[in-house]
Amino acid sequence: MDKAELGSYHLNSVAQRMQITADIADILERQDFIIKLGKSLVRTGAPTHRIEAAMETTSKRLEIDGSYFVLPGLIMVSFGDVETHTSETHLIKCSKSLDISKLAKVNDIAHKVAKGKIDVSEASTELDDIKNSPPTWNVWWTLVGYTISSAFIAPLFFGGSWTDCWVSALFGLGVGLATFVSERIPMFGNVFEMVVTIVVSLITLAINNHVCYSAVALSAVVVALPGYALTSAVLELAAKNLCSGAVHLIYGIMYVMFLAFGMGYGSTIWSLTHPGVAVISMQACSKPVDPYWYFLMLPLTCFGICICFGANMRQYPIFTFNAGVGFVVYYFMNKLVGANSIITPSVGAFALGLTGNIYGKVTKQLAFVPLMGGIIILVPGSLGVRGAVSLFEDGSNNSASGMFASQIIGIALSITLGLFLANMCVYPLGRKRSVFLGF
Template sequence: MGMMDEATQVAQRMQITAEIADILERQDFIVKLGKSLVRTGAPSHRIEAAMEKVSKRLEIDGSYVVLPGLIMVTFGDVETHTSETHLIKCSRALDIGKLERVNVIAHRIGKGQIELSEASALLDDIKNEPPTWNFWWTLLGYIFSSAFVAPLFFNGSWTDMWVSAIFGLAVGLLTFLSEKVPMFGNVFEIVVSILVSVVTIALHPHVCFTAVSLSAIVIALPGYAVTSAVMELSAKNIGSGAIHLVHAIMYVLFLGFGLGYGTSVWHLSHPGQDIEVMAVCQNPVSPWWFFLLLPLTGIGISIVFGAAVNQFIPLVGNTAVGFAVYYFLSLAIGSQSVIVPSVGAFALGLTGNLYGRLTKRLAFVPLIGGIIILVPGSIGVKGALQLFDDSDNANGGTFAVQIIGIALSITLGLFLSNLCVYPRGRKRSVFLGF
């Protein structure tokens, strides 16, 4: 009898141990999913929603907060009335190709279409893989983005385009250097913008300062960061949204300070020369060339942000829609109106969400290219430049209001498009979008 009792106790202990191990495995997967979404660039409020949805599916009682560089996870135990909190450091990046694959895994787990062990192994594979595009392809993406943005958005000439391509190459190389040398990474934005500013103004009057300087740092412009921050605030994710917004505005200040500092150095060394750095560019490229330049710009941005080849068509197509609306509306009512970016963003969101609904693929992919194309950071950089270039323009102090206003306009357009395409909300268990 005693041996039977002992055997029963051993069996119970083994069962309890197996149950605990199963719970820990499910908790570990949720943490791994959150880290994967952060590393591939998903918006914070969507990461929290995805983690909550998956935890309900896996029957785990947990709450989640995603802050810049940090994930806070609290798991509760209803039976023992205890909780366990994890603080996980995780740096944010953007790799659209990997992001869609992570989202597919989260969706399949939410639907119960895949085993937990298999999903965990797939997330490990994605983490251990190299970036979607290697060094040389990414460098080409920097060149394409900088070169073709100059004529598209800043009335640049063919000369401006080639000079911007060279600057794009230099910025790409320095970006990789900043990732390898942390001390340089701390001052990367300011150093790069100073160098761009000094060289560009030295080339005057052969190139247009506005077109070349802003297109050279177009990848660094925090268009996606500001829009994402405002959308997090709109989604009542106050902590993460406020931190991201302050960081994006300070980033604009870094870039504007560097450009303004460079112009000040030039004026100091050439006191007899008075150059209007924010003058409107002359000799713009014919708009008919935009049919070629816009797809090339979309491809360049796609490569820099890690889009896979099969994502190029929706991303470039949606970018073209957003640009066409933005361009023709700017001609009609002027580019300074807040209506222009909101209508452009509405068109972006409408086509992006329709793409997601019809194909059942990630709507975030085509949207991100269009958001970068709208470049809400460029107006802010112009304003910040006027703060630091020794000019007497009192409007420079309005840069923060300008950039937030543009981001709010884009947010409004995206949310309205979501309402039109999904009036009752999305029915998929896990989704990522704006």
């Protein structure tokens, strides 16, 4: 081989090595994007089964052979190489939170990648920008959200008076401040739910002659009620995602137990320190607000909840509209069959699921936002926290209150049934555009 042929051979060899290196770098970039997409969906609050579906859809579009499994706090990713018969497994720890505005942005990026509208490098940069951006609402606005939502939930769902309204606002502000403290002090975060509800219960009982205990105490912790977590758990179980669904379901039930334990504990302390004084806790309020005020209170409540869960102002109108649909149906069904009937949340969920999915189908926007608004509004009035509180009170009828866990699961199943029936009505042949059009 002469010098010219030898030089040509070396150039071809170098070119081949550079091409192989470029191909490997491209594959690694696509794999990294899929992992980054899964982490972004977890951080913004997408349901587990939707996260797996989104990662699988994106993986097929990017021609990556992989399998994905999402557990609470953990993402398991396995990439395979058909030619070399090798695989690479990643275990990624990722804590879950909820920011509806950022979730809509992540969903939009996933949709664009699946349709080939943007390349992987640009999409990865946008995900990094979302991750590094501050929360949709800052600390001060979040405190306003806690205050407003607690204030108006008291008359809306628990029959509170105007006095209960402003007292609940003060409690909501206190709970919001305690939430931020618990995020910065891990030791306090371990007992946050019980400590806060004990304090709320004691103070409310101290002023029980002026306020309604059930309205004030329950509305103060309404943002903490795990309505979305419970519904997502049942949806995950229905989607055959047994591990994540079971963990979320047990967590939701135990979280209600934490809140109820704190209220019952505070009530017991009050009984011990004030012997001979009757403790009046989970009774109906005597001076409810005129229902005509609900037309003003519901939009204000939705505004507070939007802030707490990270929805932006562009999402607020449809969030409020769908919440209004769910509330109106819930209100009249409550008058017709009673709040304790499992039919009530099911019919309400069907109505809001119908309007939410129609909105998503017509506008091509994320239907998760209006559905989320309706679910959060439905849960405070239907969740069986009253029975859970009586479970921890001295002298209560434990044979009746001990059924609260089955009531909670029944409510979650009822809401899930309504949502699935609504999906069947709007998408009888299934969804073709995106895995995120609804629950």
